[in-house]
Every structure is written in C-alpha cells, then in structure tokens.
Amino acid sequence: MIVVSNRIPTGESVSGGLVVALHDTLGCAGGIWIGAHPEPGIGEETLDELGLTPYRRLAFRLTEEEQKNYYLGYANSVLWPLCHRRGDLVEMRPEYGAAYQAVNARVARMVGKIARHDDLIWVHDYHFLPLAKEMRALGLANRIGFFLHVPFPALGDLSVLSQPERFADDLAHYNLIGLQTRSDVARCLEMFRADPRAEFMPDGGIKFLDRITAVRSFPIGIDTAGFAEDAAQEAVNPFGRGDPGRFLIGVDRLDYSKGLPNRFRAFARYLENRPAGSRPCLVQIAPPTRQQVRAYQDITRELEEIAGHVNGTFAELDWTPIRYIHRSVPRVELARLYRKASVGLVTSFADGMNLVAKEYVAAQDPKNPGVLLLSRFAGAAEDMTDALQINPYDVEDVATAISTALDMPLEERQRRHASCLDVVGRTDVTIWSTAFLRALMTCIPSMTFPGFE
Numbered sequence: 001m002i003v004v005s006n007r008i009p010t011g012e013s014v015s016g017g018l019v020v021a022l023h024d025t026l027g028c029a030g031g032i033w034i035g036a037h038p039e040p041g042i043g044e045e046t047l048d049e050l051g052l053t054p055y056r057r058l059a060f061r062l063t064e065e066e067q068k069n070y071y072l073g074y075a076n077s078v079l080w081p082l083c084h085r086r087g088d089l090v091e092m093r094p095e096y097g098a099a100y101q102a103v104n105a106r107v108a109r110m111v112g113k114i115a116r117h118d119d120l121i122w123v124h125d126y127h128f129l130p131l132a133k134e135m136r137a138l139g140l141a142n143r144i145g146f147f148l149h150v151p152f153p154a155l156g157d158l159s160v161l162s163q164p165e166r167f168a169d170d171l172a173h174y175n176l177i178g179l180q181t182r183s184d185v186a187r188c189l190e191m192f193r194a195d196p197r198a199e200f201m202p203d204g205g206i207k208f209l210d211r212i213t214a215v216r217s218f219p220i221g222i223d224t225a226g227f228a229e230d231a232a233q234e235a236v237n238p239f240g241r242g243d244p245g246r247f248l249i250g251v252d253r254l255d256y257s258k259g260l261p262n263r264f265r266a267f268a269r270y271l272e273n274r275p276a277g278s279r280p281c282l283v284q285i286a287p288p289t290r291q292q293v294r295a296y297q298d299i300t301r302e303l304e305e306i307a308g309h310v311n312g313t314f315a316e317l318d319w320t321p322i323r324y325i326h327r328s329v330p331r332v333e334l335a336r337l338y339r340k341a342s343v344g345l346v347t348s349f350a351d352g353m354n355l356v357a358k359e360y361v362a363a364q365d366p367k368n369p370g371v372l373l374l375s376r377f378a379g380a381a382e383d384m385t386d387a388l389q390i391n392p393y394d395v396e397d398v399a400t401a402i403s404t405a406l407d408m409p410l411e412e413r414q415r416r417h418a419s420c421l422d423v424v425g426r427t428d429v430t431i432w433s434t435a436f437l438r439a440l441m442t443c444i445p446s447m448t449f450p451g452f453e
C-alpha cells in the first residue's frame with residue numbers, strides 16, 4: 001500500500017486528525033507513506049527516506065514558493081475555507097491554482113516511479129484532489145482510492161472555484177471516493193447528479209465519461225483501546241502542583257472552523273450565572289497552525305483578546321478561569337487530561353469528523369465519566385447522538401449546556417457515555433482503514449481506462 005498525504009509525521013508530537021489516524025493505520029498494516037518534507041527544497045523529483053518507523057516514510061520537498069502558493073495558498077486559502085463553509089475567507093490568486101496543479105503533477109511522477117503495478121494507492125485530503133488524474137495520465141492503472149477528511153462542500157459553494165467542473169472530474173479518476181459521513185456522501189452525489197457527464201449505474205456506481213467510481217462513507221476513528229489504556233495509566237498528575245480542580249477541556253488546532261471564540265464567550269456566559277462558590281476552569285490546548293495565512297493570524301489575536309477579557313473579568317488571586325496553552329501535548333498526557341476533565345468541548349462550525357470528540361469519550365472512566373458537548377456541525381454528531389449536542393452559533397445554548405453538563409447526575413452521564421463509547425468502538429481506526437481498503441480492493445476496477453488492464 002502506498003499512502004499519499006501532504007502532512008506526514010516528522011518526529012515531534014503530532015496534531016491533526018489525518019496524521020493521527022494514518023499513523024495508527026500504517027503502524028498496524030505497514031506500507032509506504034509519502035508526504036511533504038518539513039524542510040524546503042529546490043523542486044527536485046526525488047523522495048527522501050525519513051527515519052525508522054513500522055512503515056516507510058518518504059518525503060518530497062516543496063520549494064518555498066510552492067509552500068506559499070500550493071499549501072498556504074490553494075489548499076488552505078481556497079479549498080479549506082470552501083469545505084468549511086467560509087466562502088468569505090477564500091482568497092483566489094492565479095499563482096495558487098498553478099502551483100497546486102504543478103505540485104500534484106510532480107508528486108504523481110514521484111509516486112509513478114516507485115509504484116508497482118499491484119500496489120493499492122490511497123490518497124488523502126484536499127491537497128491532492130487531482131493526483132489520480134495526473135497518475136492516470138502517466139499510465140498508472142492501479143486501484144487508487146481517495147479519502148476526504150474535511151466536509152464535502154455543498155454544490156452551491158463549489159461555484160466559488162474558478163473552474164468548478166474540475167472538482168467532479170478530478171474525483172472521478174479515483175476508483176473509490178471515501179467521505180466521513182452520510183451527509184457528505186449526499187452532497188457528493190448531489191454534485192454528480194447535477195453534472196451531465198455523470199450517469200448513475202444500477203449498482204450505485206457512477207459512470208463519469210469513460211470512468212467508473214464509487215462514493216461511500218467511512219467514518220474515521222481512533223485507536224480506542226490504546227487511547228483508553230493511556231488515559232487509565234496512573235501516571236503523574238499532568239498539572240503538577242497547579243491542579244485546577246474541576247475543569248472543562250478543549251483540544252483543537254487553532255483554526256477558525258473550531259468555533260473557539262464562541263466557546264470562550266459561552267464559558268464566560270456560564271461564569272456570569274454560575275452557582276455561588278463554583279470555580280471551574282476551562283483548559284484550552286490550541287497549537288497554532290497555518291500562521292502565515294491572515295485568517296489564522298486574526299483568529300489567534302481574537303482569541304487572545306477574549307481570553308484576556310474573560311480572565312480579567314472573572315479571575316481571582318487563586319483562580320484563573322481560562323488556561324490557554326499554545327503547544328502540542330504528548331498523547332499520553334492528553335489522554336490523562338481528557339480523563340480528568342468533567343466536560344469535553346467540541347464547538348466546530350464545520351468539521352469532517354472531529355477525533356477529539358472520540359478521544360474524549362474513549363479516555364473516560366466508565367464508572368464516573370465526564371460529559372461530551374458536541375457541535376451538531378461536527379461529523380461525529382451524525383452517530384454520537386447521545387452526546388450533549390449543541391449549536392455553536394448560539395452562545396446561550398452552549399452556556400446552558402455547560403451548566404447542564406456540570407450538574408448532570410451520574411446515571412445520565414453513564415448512559416450517555418456508554419452510548420457514545422459504543423459508537424467510538426464501532427468506528428475504530430482499524431475498522432475505518434480495513435473497511436476502506438476492502439472496498440477499494442473489491443470495487444469495480446478502472447476497466448474503462450482505455451489501454452489499461
């Protein structure tokens with residue numbers, strides 16, 4: 001198996017659902033993982049072997065211009081806001097699209113050099129939508145699957161792109177398109193239905209010009225048992241001597257899609273009305289990400305202002321309401337923190353799945369579990385119906401839910417947790433990858449590619 005994604009683990013503690021899930025998958029299955037090297041290059045067409053892991057890691061180098069125009073530009077200033085319903089943040093520049101195409105073509109050539117004819121190729125995320133098309137142009141007839149970790153955009157939103165018709169065409173070069181949720185599948189099918197080049201076949205496959213593809217949902221998950229084990233370890237208290245007592249936890253990359261300002265506002269609203277003597281703390285771990293993009297600089301500044309304001313308003317000499325930490329935390333430590341937290345907060349305005357929701361549930365002590373507050377706009381909400389679902393746009397709703405969660409009787413906490421844990425167990429990362437790869441191996445091969453076996 002050859003896996004291709006932009007992000008690849010490079011040593012330090014990793015954040016981001018894709019890297020965490022693929023690291024767990026390849027750790028069990030083995031294979032080759034190709035991704036971007038953290039250091040820039042000069043546009044070379046060679047792959048560097050990174051250090052030893054249970055799987056091989058091969059890295060291509062992006063030039064500084066490509067990092068700017070392909071990664072920060074087209075991927076994160078066009079496709080990311082588009083998929084997260086933030087058309088207002090899309091920034092379109094001709095050099096972005098050109099670099100995106102050029103990087104996809106170059107990576108295709110590098111994959112082409114190492115792929116054997118029977119390798120399965122599994123491409124991940126919006127950085128590489130046209131990769132299969134580029135590989136097909138080189139003559140690769142392998143089974144190629146694609147998994148989109150972020151929400152599938154609504155048909156209307158695709159019009160934001162300069163050439164919206166390329167989105168469906170690029171995707172149709174994959175044998176299998178995997179999406180997080182049933183709602184994502186519905187949006188993807190809506191796109192194909194609206195496209196005169198697509199034809200629905202009786203078995204559910206889609207014939208697109210001379211190609212056949214399939215679309216299915218594969219809800220991504222975590223290493224549930226491993227995470228629960230880490231969480232239950234009686235290690236040192238992660239807070240040392242600064243134990244906050246009762247606390248709520250949020251763990252997110254510092255991204256505008258995560259609804260962090262409203263989370264802080266809702267916590268402040270809760271503090272205004274809290275019962276006398278109650279002094280819970282919100283521990284927010286948010287490592288900065290994509291900081292060269294303006295929208296990320298803005299959200300970083302906005303959050304600092306809100307946290308400063310909330311702490312200035314409510315703090316006492318021996319109590320800081322919001323503890324706001326900007327760095328990555330080792331996974332074992334993270335698991336321990338989740339387990340100690342009375343409430344886990346997920347307030348995304350849009351989110352492919354949200355693995356943090358699943359990690360929080362897996363880390364709980366089933367005898368005395370905390371409560372998950374889960375945005376109804378996170379993919380995880382589709383199946384985790386017994387989480388306390390909230391509307392992150394409605395600050396009052398979130399504040400009320402915080403109060404409900406902190407006061408929730410043990411029996412109700414246990415019932416909700418058992419139901420959520422059942423979902424987390426049924427959508428484990430191994431089940432996710434096995435289901436995807438099995439579907440890729442059994443789906444209709446690319447028989448309609450002229451000249452290919």
Ligand code: ADP
Binds near residue numbers: 015016251354
């Ligand atoms: P996204 O893919 O948008 O970042 P997810 O919630 O699906 O969102 O995945 C985030 C992953 O990154 C989770 O596994 C989470 O534990 C991890 N993560 C996020 N922030 C940190 C952090 N500060 N330290 C360590 N891991 C983090």
Ligand code: F6P
Binds near residue numbers: 007016125149253290
């Ligand atoms: O899981 C969604 C995702 O966009 C991944 O594609 C990506 O690796 C991760 O979030 C973190 O983003 P980045 O790689 O830009 O730091």
